[in-house]
């Protein structure tokens with residue numbers, strides 16, 4: 001589906017963001033670690049959640065989901081491992097998060113050779129398989145990849161090449177029911193990794209080092225259920241604030257998780273945008289002057305660099321790139337994570353933007369060029385589609401962002417929320 005945009009008007013108003021996709025998906029997978037009922041609140045009605053829920057239901061789990069209220073009850077007591085014949089859910093990276101919990105339930109699992117989400121580059125399987133092997137699983141490859149686990153997971157120490165979000169989540173889900181203690185050095189610590197760990201602790205798991213790069217887990221026999229609220233999506237917080245800034249409107253975002261915001265606010269400030277906090281409401285005032293902040297260091301090209309947390313989050317780069325397209329001055333963006341994170345950048349030139357792709361990981365945006373409404377193609381990258389929409393929303397006239405429905409993987413009611421801010425936008 002395409003987004004039809006009549007841009008050029010300021011977007012203003014107050015928004016309550018939805019639950020974080022990257023929190024709810026691992027928590028849903030972790031619900032497989034218990035047969036006790038799990039109740040989740042603030043569940044976003046997004047397509048990735050729909051796919052996981054269908055997958056669970058196909059295996060016999062009982063799930064009720066009041067989409068309007070965001071409340072879901074999950075009962076895996078009737079999950080029947082023998083039913084699993086076919087594929088894991090496709091088109092979403094989080095399918096990889098089923099590996100540890102399904103292995104725990106099924107002892108043997110055939111997995112797809114790829115677990116792809118956004119087309120940001122090669123989405124690796126090896127770090128996941130290394131972790132599962134370390135904790136006692138056997139991996140065999142004979143055209144298809146098969147995982148097997150004879151007598152349950154066994155505690156182990158592991159130090160992977162890099163801080164991977166979903167591999168860390170698989171580690172934790174395997175380790176909480178392993179026999180003995182497990183340690184992960186070079187663990188990811190993103191807010192959603194912390195959210196998963198906190199829910200597991202509330203289910204009875206023993207995890208220390210949450211939010212750091214070293215996690216220690218003491219395995220236990222079983223986990224209990226409970227009621228858990230999915231945290232706000234900080235990607236939405238940033239998206240709505242950035243939309244206010246790029247269109248010259250005033251946007252307030254409730255439940256904005258200010259404790260995660262210091263470096264993100266710094267990135268906004270580098271582009272001339274001041275983010276204020278009133279309690280847990282984040283505010284961007286109207287008519288921000290988009291100008292690249294010059295560093296005191298002479299001859300330095302200002303830059304925003306994204307890497308694993310607590311660096312600036314890589315998924316938020318497109319929002320900042322869109323702002324830089326409108327800001328006076330030059331800004332370098334450095335994606336230290338994905339080799340394919342900038343493949344969509346040439347689309348910006350259709351609006352008249354001037355962006356130089358220096359190499360697969362770095363671009364320089366020369367902002368404040370005269371722009372025109374245009375038709376652009378969104379890649380299968382959620383946040384890139386959002387970034388293209390942001391630029392379109394700032395330009396008077398009719399633009400089209402083609403194939404933008406990837407946005408629905410993460411942002412429920414995207415168009416409805418934009419309209420509540422005064423946007424002229426629709427799906428077609």
Ligand SMILES: CC(=O)N[C@H]1[C@@H](OP(=O)(O)OP(=O)(O)OC[C@H]2O[C@@H](n3ccc(=O)[nH]c3=O)[C@H](O)[C@@H]2O)O[C@H](CO)[C@@H](O)[C@@H]1O
Nearest residue numbers: 022093094122123124162163164165166167314315337338
């Ligand atoms: C469902 C989910 O939670 N998806 C998120 C998760 O994906 P995911 O867990 O797949 O991302 P990883 O943290 O594994 O990193 C993605 C890829 O980046 C490369 N890499 C990463 C870090 C590093 O220091 N060196 C390196 O080379 C690897 O090729 C890796 O495969 O984390 C990504 C990075 O924050 C986010 O974009 C995704 O939204």
Ligand SMILES: C=C(OP(=O)(O)O)C(=O)O
Nearest residue numbers: 092093094117118315382
């Ligand atoms: C890249 C993302 O998701 P996934 O890892 O599921 O592709 C994202 O949420 O921006």
